[in-house]
Amino acid sequence: MKILITGGAGQIGTDLLHHLHGKGAKLSVFDVAGPPEGLPPGVRWYRGSVDNPSELLDAVKDAAPEVVYHFAALLSATGEAAPHRAYAANMDGTRNALEAARLFGVRQVMFASTIAVFGPGLPDPVPDDVPLQPSTIYGVTKVAGELLGGYYKRKWGLDFRGVRFPGLINAGVPGGGTTDYALWMYVEGIRNGKYECYVGPESTCPMMYMPDALRALVELSETPVSRLKRCIYNIAAISPTAAEFAAAVKKRVRGVEITYKVDPARQAILDSWPRRLDDSCARADWGWKAAYDLDRMSDDLVPKIRKMVGVF
C-alpha cells in the first residue's frame, strides 16, 4: 500500500513511519522539515509547505498514494504564539490536502484531530457530539478540518476518517502542545533529575501512549467503511493528574524533584479542555480499546527515554 504522511517529521509522523514500514507500506513524507536521522529505508521525502498548494499538489501527484495521513499542523501552544501561521498551516493546509486527495484519486484521508476542539463547560466524560466552542486558534482550525473533511466525503465521496487524540506521550521530544508537561516530567526528570511543571498538580487531561495512538490510526483506517457511523471519533486511554504523573516518574527514577510554577496562559488552555473523553462510539463501531494504563506506559517508557537522553 502506498501511503503519504504530511507532517511526517513530527512526533506522531516519525513513529507512524516506522510502524507502517514494519507493515510493508511504501511510504512518502511531505514536510517543511527535512528527514530526521534513522529514517526507515525507501521513504521518499518531499520538502514543502502544506499551505503552498502547488508544492503539495505536485508531491501528491508524484507520490500517487492510496492513503494520506494528514498530520502537518501547528499545535496548541505554538499556534497561540503564531496564530496567523497556524491558520495558514492548519486551515489552508487541510483544504489543500483534501483538494490534492480529490484531484489525484487518493482513496482515503486520515485526519489527526484533537481534544482541543472542545471548549469549557462540557459533561465529564465528554461524548463525541457536543457543541464545539474551542478557545484556541488550534482548536478552531481543527473543528474546521473535521467539518471540511466531512464535506469532501458527502460531496465527492472521499473516504475521510479521523480521531480526536488526547495528549500523546512517547519517547521523543514534544512538538509544542499544551499537554507536553507529562512527557517533559519523564524527559527532564531522567536527564536533569528535576522538572518545573507549568500547570498545577491537580491538572487533569486525557492522555495516551503512542503505541495505542498508532494502533488506533491503523485500526480505524482498516475498518470497512460500512461499519463506521461517523467520520471523526473520540478515543480515550488515561486521565491522570499532573501529580499522579509525577508520582509515576518518581517511582521509577530515583531522587527526581518535580515542582510546579503555573503558566496562566497554558493552564487556561488546559482547563478549557475535557478531563476525560467518552469513546463509546469508537468502541462500538470499530472495537477501539486502549491497552496502556499509567503504570504499563511508564514501565515501557522510562527505559526508552533513558536510551534517548543517554542517562542510565
Ligand SMILES: NC(=O)c1ccc[n+]([C@@H]2O[C@H](COP(=O)([O-])OP(=O)(O)OC[C@H]3O[C@@H](n4cnc5c(N)ncnc54)[C@H](O)[C@@H]3O)[C@@H](O)[C@H]2O)c1
Ligand atoms: N502530539 C499530540 O499530543 C497531538 C494530540 C492531538 C492531535 N495531534 C495532531 O497530530 C498531528 C501531528 O502532531 P505531532 O505531535 O506529530 O506534531 P509535531 O509538531 O511534532 O509535528 C508536526 C509536523 O508538521 C510539520 N509542519 C508544520 N507546519 C507545516 C507546513 N506548513 N507544511 C508542512 N509541514 C508542516 C512540522 O515540520 C512537523 O514535522 C497534528 O495534526 C496534531 O494537531 C497531536
